[in-house]
Amino acid sequence: MTDIVAIIVNGLVYGSIYGLVAIGMTLIYGTLRILDMSQGSMVMIGGYVGWWALATHGVNPLLALVLAFIVTFVVGTLTELVSVQPLIGRRGEVDFEMVTFITTFAVGILLTNVALQHFGPFQKNVPPIVSGNLDVYHGVSISYHELTMAGVSVLLMGALGLFLARTRWGFAVRAVAQDLDAARSLGVPVSRLYPATMGLASALAGVGGVFLGALYFASPTAGDLPLLQALIVVVLGGLGSLTGTLYAAYLVGLMQAFCEVKIGTTWTLPILYTAILIILVIRPYGLKGSPSEARL
């Protein structure tokens, strides 16, 4: 019984944070047809912003989250301007999906190594947003930090859903995802929408980074593991499908918690990847993906 409670509680917490990091990738893929490999670096930058604000300046945690959101939004926008904007309109000349995969990957390498130069290879401790533990069930406890993390993640994902469903910019994002040319001819400012979308997705990952930084550490390679996990989640959910990503995030979270409790931490990732291999062979477009049309 304790095991089951531990699996469910940890699974939901993991699932929320995976959802937050992965939903940005889905948003970008759904609108821009880009698999953003720099998303992991945004988690890393968020971690460093958290460290800078919380550990060295003692800022209010809420302010630290807002700060991380703004910083990664700007970095994400710049990333788009550098690595994607010059390629738009050259779809005949270059294989857009592959080239942007490589350019965002290059930006990821760049950001990681700039962080390595600036902060050094050593891990920095990020203090938790909220301290203390909550005892859930005979010996199964959860820290308030993790609880806040799950809560903020769910809140942000809900806000993203509302943004897409209700606001003018959200309509524009969905219109572009559905039909780029039609959206453009109806006056959607695509050249401003693309950077904004990527900035927004990066900002979500950046906020996730502050929480993950406190859970582990802030270090130049802190984004690698979240990137790999987000890749698992988006592929499992079907690239570009927001609801699919949510299901997949919690499924992966529960699977990871199950592996950690029952089998051991070292085998978690191989088992997840094997599951992905099998699922992709059976369902080539993920759980809720469809061949290539818009899915947002």
Added chain:
Amino acid sequence: MTGTFSGLSTTRWMMLGCAIVLVALFPLVYTDPYYMTIIVTAEVVLILNISWNFVLGMAGVWNFGQLAIYALGAYGAGWLMLHQTWMPAMIAILCGGLFSAVISVLLAFPTLRLFGIYTSLLTFSFAQVVQYVALNDPRGLTGGSYGYPTVPGLFPNMSQTSYLRAYYWVFAAVIVASCLVVAWLRQSHLGIALRSIRDSPGYTAARGVNPRMTRVIAFGLSGFLAGVAGGFYLSFEQSFTTSQMGLTPMSIDVTMLVIGGLGTVMGPLIGTAIVTVIQTILIDYPGWQLTILGATLLVIVIFVPGGVVGLISRTSKRVGAWVEEDSEAVEPAET
């Protein structure tokens, strides 16, 4: 053979022959052990890049699991060298290559149903699984994070100069042979089928080309060469660890391929040379190596699509056009 390389004139063939002779004579003249080690290591990376370019560039399959195939070749060869000591090292390396080819063919089947980005994710996750299993192998077959620390290799008892020379020649011979084979395959039925499947799978299948068979053959050939490259690396360094298949070597190899020009015969050669030179210059600033490589990759992809080879062929075409215009205008008699 000349018939299959109809694109090359006699002069080109002679130039190629001269280049090969120069490359072969080079270590007799130059013996600095530091730079020779760098060159020989670059040769191994080049063999890997040729194999990867065949699948990634020519066949257009987004295979990001090539480093796992490469590592499996190294582990296969290393296991044979350590545990089956009666076996000649060259045979062990070839067996490692065959092992890689088999795994690569098995990897080809699930990728048949996928497109673009999904293929890359599937192969990438395959590579991750291989790496984690090799790292945490409970039965000690791979040596975990220590890998294989001491392997006899191809030439166990030799002085340093002749050791470097011997490896240099073996690797150079393999590079020349595989370049020729790739150049020949490119113009063969298989190569044309591969490229047309990449550009239009439905149409090619309708014209009677079997996409499954073609891709399986491509994966098999490429996997074999990658496995041999792994065996070569293991035998030259006399050790192998999982760090050889991580994200960093992968990003460096991708940079090499893209800078050189994906899908071309000379691309891997030029890309590997350029990146190796950059790395060697920046050897004292290890932090800046990847930063500069990442920036180069970004600039090349955006401003020079087709890499250096594409740039050269476009420029030479343009220069050729100018020359023709001039000769027509001034002296029509000149050839």
